[in-house]
Amino acid sequence: VxxxxxxxxxxxxxxxxxxxxxxxxxxxxxxxxxxxxxxxxxxxxxxxxxxxxxxxxxxxxxxxxxxxxxxxxxxxxxSAEDVPHDDPDFLVALAAFMHRRYRARASGISGQLAGHEVKVGEQFVVVTLGHEGQNQQAQVMVSDFEGKSGSSAVMVGGKSYQISSNATLGQIRVQGSCNGQGFTAQVERGVGKNPLALRIAHNGTQIDAMVFSPLGAQLYQLMPYKAPPDLSKYLLSPMPGLLVDVAVQPGQTVQAGEKLAVIEAMKMENILFAAQDGVVGKIVAGKGESLTVDQVILEFQ
Structure with missing residues (x-):
């Protein structure tokens, strides 16, 4: 490339x-x-x-x-979120560790109003975002923070993690050591569905997590869960490819398992079938059109 x-x-x-x-x-x-x-x-x-x-x-x-x-x-x-990790608490600890470094930078901003400077505590709550609002909370303590050496002691559920890393904030690849063992992980902010969340990826497992103060976590629990829109009435393209055939017409009744469309990608034809019974309402994408991932092909009534 x-x-x-x-x-x-x-x-x-x-x-x-x-x-x-x-x-x-x-x-x-x-x-x-x-x-x-x-x-x-x-x-x-x-x-x-x-x-x-x-x-x-x-x-x-x-x-x-x-x-x-x-x-x-x-x-x-x-789904990367479903991959089991040897030590899932490590992902939580890494999220808290990186958040503590972000807060340390914020506390050093010049021009703060005297008596109202940013103060960073040691108690945090890491909220791992789950499907349909089924989040998990973990009480975390980050102590012995050293900005120059980039190390902290992180406690998660009785487990101790001595994490050290000199990775710069905003850098995706984070290399360092945890309890004397080297590690490489990927940390990004704002790439998931929640722009404030940290995405932590390590050994094939991926989590989206938000780190709060104890009070912030209590307030976050009061936020109502907004369900995503219902996409069951749409046939979406599961991959980028060329739409080579649309096998149904508007108004046609289809049954579960019936052929709806054919997408060509990497010299292979991928047949899309109906997941449930229904009636075709509108054909959105035309034959010969280049499709992107999740592009609507047709709508059901």
Whole structure:
């Protein structure tokens, strides 16, 4: 690839290949996981989270896989939020650690009104954002903060994490050590559905979290959950591709499992089926149109 180059959808969309080697299979897998943790690609979606999750799957680690592995273990698709982590509290601790560094920078802003300067405490609440407003809260204490060395002691649910990192704020790739062991993770602010949330990604697992003071967490609990719009009446394109066929007409009654449209991507035809019974209301995208992810193809009544 090159700067300014277009990633095509008609042929091979590979933009990079990562190769590692080790003394044995487990060593190579460990090195590959570490490399993927620090592999930053933005502007387009990539399969890095899925590859990281695949490398952590017990059957893949032991070499028990075949060409039907994905269909068997990921039949309902893949979501980085659902990947189990060896130590999920580490993601919470890292979110609190990075938030404490952001607050330290805020407290150093010049021109603050005397007697009303920004004061940063040690008690925080990390709210991990879940599906349909099912959030999880964790009480966290961040102490022994040292701005120059970039280290803090973080307590999460009785677990202690001594985290140190010199990563600059706003830098996506965060490298450092936790309890004497090196780590590489990715931290971003404002990339999820909530612009104030921190997205933490490590070893294939991804969480969106907000860090509050104890009072702020209490007030956040009072905020009503706004449900996303109902998209069940729309057929959306699951991938970028070329719409080569629309198999239904407005007013046509369709049954669950009936063919609705065909999308061509990477020289393969992907057939879209009806998820439920219904009546076609409007055809939005025309045959031969180039589609983007989640673009509406048709509407149901």
């Amino acid at each position: 090159y700067e300014g180059g277009e990633i095509p959808m008609y042929y091979d969309s590979m933009i990079a290949k990562l190769i590692v080697h080790g003394t044995d299979r487990n060593d190579a897998i460990a090195k590959m996981r570490a490399a993927l943790n620090g592999f930053v690609i933005r502007g387009i979606s990539s399969n890095i989270p899925f590859q990281a999750a695949l490398l952590a799957h017990p059957k893949f680690v032991t070499g028990q896989f075949n060409t039907g592995f994905i269909a068997e273990h990921y039949a309902k698709g893949f």
